[in-house]
Amino acid sequence: MADVLVIGATGTTGSLVAAFLRDRGVPVRPASRTHGLPGHVRFEWADPETHAPALSGVSAVYLVAPIGVAEPAPLVAPFLNEATRQGVRRVVLLSSSAVSESATGLGALHGLVRASAPEWTILRPSWFMQNFAGDSLALRTRDGEILSATGQGRVAFIDAGDIASVAVHALADEVPHNTEHLLTGPEALSYTEVADAITRHTGRPLRHTAVTTDELARHFAVHGLPPDFATTLAALDADISGGAEDRVTATVERITGRPARTFRDFCAREIR
């Protein structure tokens, strides 16, 4: 079997996708901008010179779109053209439950992938549990508070390992999925319930503080997100407050054969 190119291979899902593919005996070509990682190819969305070498001899691609770019299609379309030219058969796109097919934004990549790849899957995961671990936590926290504009709205947070497990099926199953997968964890939780669960686990008080979407966008921008992307991300909290993410799907279990992991299990494994 030819290599599977894993874009974003140093990131939350890509690192797990690469590891799980290797566990399954699939040859992997991890890609990122980071220089000097053993076995990685250098790949930069904004530098088309890096695209053709990364795609050479590849049969399938795990595609994490350029991060923090409000309009990724102009960067991704030439890459998909090159993939087609080189005979890549399968593309698995990491999108989001908050994003459906559209003419702009991340949603514009859905149509591009379907049109260019003979075999394709669009992954639409809910919000990641890993947003509450490691460096990602700083993006949403301030002095013992989790900030959100979600009110009492709930989100069926999903473990990144479950996303990666589904991605590996989509990349390596003999029969292509050729569909969208809406992926969630097993229960929908409000940010207040999340803060309580983390507090119970660590013994250190963390509470949910309601802010406006404007305040949240400013907080995101202070933490390094480009201002237009910070505004787009903060606006998604308003959708959550209206119930947009209050849903649970059985897709993880249907594809992988085991139930999606719970938030409690995530805390036990990843929160210190």
Ligand SMILES: NC(=O)c1ccc[n+]([C@@H]2O[C@H](COP(=O)([O-])OP(=O)(O)OC[C@H]3O[C@@H](n4cnc5c(N)ncnc54)[C@H](OP(=O)(O)O)[C@@H]3O)[C@@H](O)[C@H]2O)c1
């Ligand atoms: N967090 C959530 O709750 C959530 C929910 C649903 C969907 N999503 C989607 O998930 C995606 C992020 O995936 P993730 O969390 O697995 O990744 P991540 O942890 O944010 O890491 C991003 C990866 O992309 C690479 N990268 C960043 N900019 C790049 C560029 N210009 N060219 C090439 N590579 C680049 C980074 O590697 P280097 O820096 O080493 O190059 C890294 O490996 C986003 O599209 C987001 O919309 C997130």
